[in-house]
Amino acid sequence: MSIPPLDPDAQAHSDRLRQLVHAVIADAGGAIPFSRFMELALYAPGLGYYSAGSTKFGRAGDFVTAPELGSLFAECVAEAFAPALRQLGDAATFLEIGGGSGAFAEAAIGHLAAIDAMPARYAILEPSADLRERQRERLQQRLPEALSARVEWLDRPLDEAWQGVLFANEVIDALPTPRFVIRKGEVLEEGVASAPGGGFTTVEVPADALMSAAVRHVERQRDEGAFPDGYRSELLPQLPYWVQAVMGGMEAGAMLFIDYGYPRREYYAATRGRGTLRAFHRHHVVDDVFARVGLQDITASVDFTALAEAGTGVGFDFAGYCSQAMFLIGNGLEQRLAAQEEQAANDTARYALRRQVQQLTLPTGMGERFQAMGFERGVPFEAAFLGGDLSFRL
DSSP states (O other): OOOOOOOHHHHHHHHHHHHHHHHHHHHTTSOEEHHHHHHHHHHSTTTSTTTSSSOOBSTTSSBOOHHHHOSHHHHHHHHHHHHHHHHHOTTOEEEEEOOTTSHHHHHHHHHHHHTTOOOSEEEEEOOOHHHHHHHHHHHHHHSOHHHHTTEEEESSOOOSEEEEEEEEESOGGGSOOOEEEEETTEEEEEEEEEOGGGOEEEEEEEOOHHHHHHHHHHHTTOTTOSOOTTOEEEOOTTHHHHHHHHHTEEEEEEEEEEEEEEOHHHHTOGGGTTOSOEEEETTEEESOTTTTTTTSEEEOOEEHHHHHHHHHHTTOEEEEEEEHHHHHHHTTHHHHHHHHHHHOSSHHHHHHHHHHHHHHHSTTTTTTTEEEEEEEESSOOGGGGTTOOOGGGO
């Protein structure tokens, strides 16, 4: 299928961001790290993909996330967190990183209230002012006032000491990622420079000590040994610092991350020598991440071994790792489906629910491509992963 052409307004928007990126490249002396390009493309104020006003999520946007399919996903996550929230009591905080359209918060809050596990505070850390307003409008319209009043939006992580749960769905894949390439055994970093005709091109520059050490750390764990010449991929040496930053002053609780990705040995396999970087525009996968700047999502898969290292590195215990399908089934998906089917208005609604389950769990949908990883400190969370265990793959 061909990608729909851009309308004049969209093209003008992309051109403005393109000019900004060219100016940043010029100010930097002719090249910027790929991670800086990705940061501008996604988050430049008023122009970046997540900062501008177009629809991102759902069938009218560029991609569909699990919460957009229906409420079953959020209800299962709420069930997983409920024991920890009940143990921590009313003073607990539910912190969602990147609220998307607000669909997850709407369903999770409603279910937490129904099972008597709703904390006094539901906080959304959302960097996009546009998405924040969309979330606020949705929750105020669709939740009872007593529940919507518990929701607040954060400009920065919670610096003060707090207890509760932290949840991030499809967030790590959108972190601006550095890219590396191996040349004659040396680690180089991929940069971005201006190209004739107003486009962009990649360049290779010496990697700094942090990037080089991180690549060598990964290399020692590969089944195939040293990276071959020309091998190119992504790596997030800043992931431990990001986890520490978003958790802020979290003293006790549980953290859950759901995203698409692989354990390290699979991520950096010989067959994946060009990395996992790609873009999405109107439900099409786009290989050219320099196209439609500001109008397409840019993403890279998650190294779940790196996430396990980061989560335990900030002082939390590893709680579990499994596929999204295993996680949802282990946290009441069958029961949630039965409850919703009982309340469904007709066969069409029941079919839609079954279709939602298929998309969430089948290998051809999100079931195997997406994985869940949890961490705990002072609360029970290991039980959330009893539906299946893939930690041996890490």
